[in-house]
Amino acid sequence: MEWIQQLVNGVSLGSIYALIALGYTMVYGIIKLINFAHGDVFMLGAFIGFYAIVRWDMHFILALLLAMLLCAIIGVVIERVAYKRLRNSTRIAALITAIGISLLIEYTVIFFRGASPEAYPNVVPNKTFEIFGAQIGVQSILILGISVVLMILLQFIVHKTKIGKAMRAVSHDADAARLMGINVDNTISATFAIGSALAGAAGVIFGIYYTRIEPLMGVLPGLKAFVAAVLGGIGIIPGAMVGGLVLGVVETIVSALGYSLWRDAAAFVILILILILRPAGIFGKNTREKV
Amino acid sequence: MSETLLKVDNLGITFGGLKAVQKVNMHLDRGELIGLIGPNGAGKTTTFNMLTGVYTPTEGAIVFNGTSIAGLDPYKVTRGGISRTFQNIRLFKELSVLDNVKVANHGLAKHNLLSSIFRLPTHFKGEAKMERESLSFLKIFGLDIYKDELAKNLPYGMQRRLEIARALAAGPRLLLLDEPAAGMNPQETRDLMELIAFIRKEFDLTILLIEHDMHLVMGICERIYVLDHGQLIADGTPTEIRNNPKVIEAYLGEEVTE
Amino acid sequence: MKKSKVFWGYIVLALVIYAVVQLLINSGTVNFYYENMLITICINIMLAVSLHLVIGITGQFSIGHAGFMAIGAYLSAIGTMKLEMPFITAILLGAVVAALAGLLVGIPSLRLKGDYLAIATLGFAEIIRIVFLNIDYVGGAAGLQIMRQSSWGYAFFAVVITILVIANFTKSRHGRACIAIREDEIAADAMGINTTYYKVVAFVIGSFFAGVAGAVYAHNFYIIQPTTFGFLKSFDILILVVLGGLGSLSGSVLAAIFLTVVTTYLQGFPETRMIIYSLVLIIVMLYRPTGLLGTKEITDVFKFGKKGGSKL
Incomplete structure (x- = not known):
């Protein structure tokens, strides 16, 4: 029953990717920007959670909420300070700025605390129990539980609340939404806040699950989460969830087959295949440029 | 006919x-x-x-x-x-008026990549021919006085004319x-x-x-x-x-x- | 012809610069530390100018340039260390294989646009790096030991050839075709330009010279490792192009010189360097998104008589 275990590992990893991918996809959906700094918000979330638990003796659920809150604020600040001015500039300029913000966050953290890793404390009993003969860790269940709750919450916000409606309207057509009296700026900020909060949560559960955190930890998961978003069809929220899970499972399978050094390549191979074969992603529709 | x-x-x-x-x-x-x-x-x-x-x-x-x-x-x-103009002017904005026409003339030129990279005589001959022909198209449309101006700086009516001159240069x-x-x-x-x-x-x-x-x-x-x-x-x-x-x-x- | 006179003028200027610096090196006025800095400047100029052709001229946003540099570095190192080739042949080997990789990567990914192309090139570069990481023949993660063979002479002439080829390419119907693609791909297509062909050509030439830079780089240090060629390296190169001005060759050159000097002095403070880099990048994008020189060349600045942006 080894494979069930691997599947659970893959889904746990995948749900972390999915949480990060949601932020990517929401932001891309609304302002067409690959927010490269998103992976670094995830890293900040992991560190906020770490300090909250270790230094301030917080319960990890509280630490999780604190990380989400602070990350939301950080996300909004990034958007207001940098991206807002770039709404009318070229895509290249926006993308380069995002890369700049990403590097700035990473190296500011290194500047203040060094590049050394930290070990996350054990906040969840490291017990396992048996299902169908497979050893499933409590941690995996916890990660899955938190992710599922957050995703349901997100679906609720997007579909049932006023701000969710505004987000969908702006991502469909920002100008029309503005004419309908929607405050586009606030809606975009809200999108950043929600996306960043999810990344912050992903950071904390990543720390709990993998225990090792460091200032550059956001780079690779960030890129992979973006791959997940592209895989599911960028701008599509359920797509990001599915993309994240698929990616997590594929990576786990590649590792389980004994190619762990190739694991990181798997994501990029998937990326390139999907971009070439079906650039709109699994759930996306093809669009054409107007001439 | x-x-x-x-x-x-x-x-x-x-x-x-x-x-x-x-x-x-x-x-x-x-x-x-x-x-x-x-x-x-x-x-x-x-x-x-x-x-x-x-x-x-x-x-x-x-x-x-x-x-x-x-x-x-x-x-x-x-x-x-078959060449065309665009309803919503699609000039190469950051290129000069002359270069806009030269781009369209591209398909009629013969000098190849290597001749340009190594600056062989065929390159100079080919480029000189493109310049001559492109200028003659500009003249027809009264655009030759603007030849070094960036396309985006042309007055609107002239941009419309340049669109046609460019289409014409494609032969x-x-x-x-x-x-x-x-x-x-x-x-x-x-x-x-x-x-x-x-x-x-x-x-x-x-x-x-x-x-x-x-x-x-x-x-x-x-x-x-x-x-x-x-x-x-x-x-x-x-x-x-x-x-x-x-x-x-x-x-x-x-x-x-x- | 007047234009060929300008061309020979530049050649003479290059020879003079080479001779003067070589004399200073021989006499010991320029010590090893500074010679090394000069070689690094040359390498960065090659990287910047080759990426400038892809991003600045053709408008294809590639952020995986370090991948091609890695191929040049590794293949040339295999050439000298394993196959006992002369350095020159090894450089060519690295460059040609990098160009082939550029062809292989370019054909599928250049159909993509903007953000998608960027992320695909990044993905390809990562795959290239991971491939080297997994090949024991080139030392895997531990890296490959190399005898130092690069010198001021090799580096300088490699730069001169790079600039010459790319400048010549740009100032021809082929380069104009690339700029037209940058400006408006659909219009370029409608004007009879085979856009796929020229995007791939620009990408292949860019990869070739990234390969040359990689080869000179590999033989300027004693070891190369896959980690050197990660996306941070790609970003480093990107910064040079963006800062100099998207579309300006001389801008890329100046940015490469300037930032290499700054980097050398900030060697002891890598975090500070990266913070400054990223702040500069953000500020330039917010307040002068075209980069310092825009699409202008430094030579345009001195042409007061001429109006507009005729790039000759």
Whole structure:
């Protein structure tokens, strides 16, 4: 029953990717920007959670909420300070700025605390129990539980609340939404806040699950989460969830087959295949440029 | 003179289940100046896009000069002898006026990549020829005084002219003009008409012209095709079109009495 | 012809610069530390100018340039260390294989646009790096030991050839075709330009010279490792192009010189360097998104008589 275990590992990893991918996809959906700094918000979330638990003796659920809150604020600040001015500039300029913000966050953290890793404390009993003969860790269940709750919450916000409606309207057509009296700026900020909060949560559960955190930890998961978003069809929220899970499972399978050094390549191979074969992603529709 | 240059047979295209253009039949004889008119959204530009390879038609055939060109890449269509202007001016904004024309002249030049990289004599000869030819096109349109100006800095009317000069530099036999006089004042429009008549003679061109200005179309076109809701509703001489009840109905509320 | 005179003028200027610096090195006025800095400047100029052709001229946003540099570095190192080739042949080997990789990567990915192309090139570069990481023949993660063979002479002439080829390419109908693609791909296509062909050509030439830079780089240090060629390296190169001005060759050169000097002095403070880099990048994008020189060349600045942006 080894494979069930691997599947659970893959889904746990995948749900972390999915949480990060949601932020990517929401932001891309609304302002067409690959927010490269998103992976670094995830890293900040992991560190906020770490300090909250270790230094301030917080319960990890509280630490999780604190990380989400602070990350939301950080996300909004990034958007207001940098991206807002770039709404009318070229895509290249926006993308380069995002890369700049990403590097700035990473190296500011290194500047203040060094590049050394930290070990996350054990906040969840490291017990396992048996299902169908497979050893499933409590941690995996916890990660899955938190992710599922957050995703349901997100679906609720997007579909049932006023701000969710505004987000969908702006991502469909920002100008029309503005004419309908929607405050586009606030809606975009809200999108950043929600996306960043999810990344912050992903950071904390990543720390709990993998225990090792460091200032550059956001780079690779960030890129992979973006791959997940592209895989599911960028701008599509359920797509990001599915993309994240698929990616997590594929990576786990590649590792389980004994190619762990190739694991990181798997994501990029998937990326390139999907971009070439079906650039709109699994759930996306093809669009054409107007001439 | 009745040698067929372009024959369009039952042409149609569907976007996501929506028939944007359907069952369009056209034939253009060599040397003709034909108008393509119709209300907004009738499918005129879409038809142009199919003729030039930007869109691949979902049905029908386009035969140009004896060869089928439907679905060919745009650059191949252009090399084959059809070039166009754009309704929403698409000049190379950061390039000089002269370079805009040179870009279109590209397909007629012969010097290859290596000759340019190693600066062989063929490169210098080829570039000199491009410069000469491009300048001569600019002269025709009175744009030679602006040759070093960036295209984006040209006055609007001049940008429209540059669009045509550029299309001409690609060496077409069939020129497709998409609303060449849009946004021009009456005097500019008159001058432009004279120019179009001139280049048609000078370069032995066949011209297909989309235009909103009825006066203009009726004045210079020999025959006119009328599109409405993606379908041809009439074709004939300007007089026939003017008196065609279907056309009048399609244009109800617009200036058809001109 | 007047234009060929300008061309020979530049060649003479290059020879003079080479000779003067070589004399200073021979006499010991320029010590090893500074010679090394000069070689690094040359490498960065090659990287910047080759990426400038892809991003600045053709408008294809590639952020995986370090991948091609890695291929040049590794293949040339295999050439000298394993196959006992002369350095020159090894450089060519690295460059040609990098160009082939550029062809292989370019054909599928250049159909993509903007953000998608960027992320695909990044993905390809990562795959290239991971491939080297997994090949024991080139030392895997531990890296490959190399004898130092690069010198001021090799580096300088490699730069001169890079600039010459790319400048010549740009100032021809081929380069104009690339700029037209940058400006408006659909219009370029409609004007008879085979856009796919020229995008791939620009990408292949860019990869070739990234390969040359990689080869000179590999033989300027004693070891190369896959980690050197990660996306941080790609970003470093990107910064040079963006800062100098998207579309300006001389801008890329100046940015490469300037930032290499700054980097050398900030060697002891890598975090500070990266913070400054990223702040500069953000500020330039917010307040002067075209980069310092825009699409202008430094030579345009001195042409007062001429109006507009005729790039000759």
